Amino acid sequence: MSKIQYQFKKENLAISEPTKHKAEQLRTEEMLINLGPQHPSMHGVLRLEVITDGEIIKEVVPHIGYLHRCFEKHAxxxxxxxTIPYVDRMDYVAAMNSEHAYALGIEKMLGITQQIPKRVEYIRxxxxxxxxxxxxxxALGTYGLDIGAVTPFLWLMRDREHILRLLEWVSGARMLYNYIWIGGLYYDLPVGFEEKCQEFADYLQPKLTEFQQLLVENKIFVERTANIGVLPLAMAINYGVTGPMLRASGLKFDLRKVDAYSVYPELDFEIPVGQGxxxxxxxxxxxxxxxAMECAESLKIVKQCLLRLTTDxxxxxEFDPQAAVPKKIRFKEQIDYYARAENPKGELGFFFRTIPNSDIPFRIKARACSFCNLSVLSALSKGVMLADLIAIVGSLDLVMGEVDR
Structure with a gap:
């Protein structure tokens, strides 16, 4: 070996040993990754700060931003x-449910729940x-899309479009309805609505069975979601998780049954729960x-409501859907009141504090379902694979209009 060759080998060894040591360090050092957003409307609304050790997640910190909803300040x-049009913009995917919860809360404060006509209650x-x-x-369609199943998303969006057209026919708006008013409704159902809705219900019944086979019972989907993101019942209760997430952990808790509000006590439906x-x-x-099971139970409720609305x-x-709508809402004294209802994502609650002799509230605080359900994400994600985090986030069914603060 020449002197030049020996010198080159010596220098190469001197460089490679520290490099090898640094590579070993990188294999054990934690990395900070900013995950998301995955959708254009999510920028600045939710960002996940993920600390990983290789593919294993050590910590997830959700950072919530602003969607410029400002519901509580508007109120x-x-x-x-x-305020009802601003309630629509919280869970903009389920605006009717949010309006229903808000209107029920004010009606209970006013003590006019018994004055609401039965037809109004059944339409609501x-x-x-x-x-x-x-x-x-x-929730189901985008969840399938998140983990690689495209067809279920297209099927469900097709059938959802029928529902949106029915609700647009009722209210005049596609997603933000302002249809359920305090004490009544904006207007009665259009002529012929009951027949078209019944036609849709008959159409949807077999489609739900097809969807069950397409996604929920699909072998690949089962392997991708079973034993992932396990939420024990005790943890769900401690974090204030409600709705399908709580029921999936085994607790049969649904405010439609527990609080028995509106005409739900007169209707026959079951509360699906997770069974592992x-x-x-x-x-x-x-x-x-x-x-998926709740969709079938809601369809049963729709059929029962249609039966009542087309018989007795x-x-x-002579029917006036605004007969019980108060002309002016004023409370003589300060009242602190909390009302709640079962939204698709869980318990939607409103805390009211009134100003004496004023039709403007001092404070309305919303207990938003998605905001509370998001809080459990950090506990659910510890120790899971990075790829499984996508499956866990999708299973929470978050709507950012309820999350921003």
Whole structure:
């Protein structure tokens, strides 16, 4: 070996040893990754700060931003009945349900729940359950899309479009309805609506069975979601998780049954719960299963409402959907009141604080379902693979209009 060759080999060894040592360090050092957003409308609204050790997640910190919704601040400068269009913009995928919860809260404070006509109550439940199905279709379709299944998304968006057209026919708006008013409705159902809705219900019944086979029972989907993101019941309760996420962990808790508001006590429907059929109780598959089963139960409610609305609660010329709408909403004294209802994503609650002799509230605070359900993400994601985080986030069914603060 020449002197030049020996010198080159010596220098090469001197460089390669520290480099090899640094490579070993990189294999064990934690990395900070900013995950998301994956959708154009999500920029600045939700960002996940993920600390990983290789492919294993050590910590997930959700950073929430602003969607310029400002519902709670708007409510402090407007009359109670003028706030309903802003309620729509919270969970904009299930606006009817949000309006229903808000209107029920004010009506209970005013003590006028007994004055609401039965036809109004059944119409409210009818449109709310149609919107519940549409909301679950978005949750299920986009969840399949998140983990690689394109066809279920296209099928569900096709059927959701029928629901949106029905709700647009009722209210005049595609997604943000302002249809359920305090004390009544904006207008009665259009002529011929009951027949078209019944036609849609008959069409959708077999489609739900097809979807069950296409996605929920699909072998690849089961393997991708079973035993992933397991949410124990005790953890769900401690974090304030509600709705399908809570029921997927095994607790049969639904405010439509527990609080028995509106005309739900007069209707026959079941509360689906997770049973750990494909994996562990409370996993991502259970959350998908519960939402799919709730679509079938909501369809049962829709059919029962249509039966009542076309028999003993038929439309008449004398019927006025605004007969019980108060002309002015004022409270003589300060009242602190909390009202809640079952939204597609969980318990939507409103805390009201009134100003004496004023039609503008001092404070309205919303207990948003998605905001509370998001809080459990960090606990669910510890120790899982990075790829599984996408499956877990999708199973939460988040709508950013409820999350921003």
């Amino acid at each position: 402090e400068s407007m009359a109670y009945n003028q 439940v009818l449109v709310a359950e149609l919107n519940r199905i549409a909301s679950h279709f978005v 059929q494909m994996g562990t109780l409370g996993d991502c598959w259970d959350r998908t299963y519960v939402r 609660l038929k439309r008449t010329r």
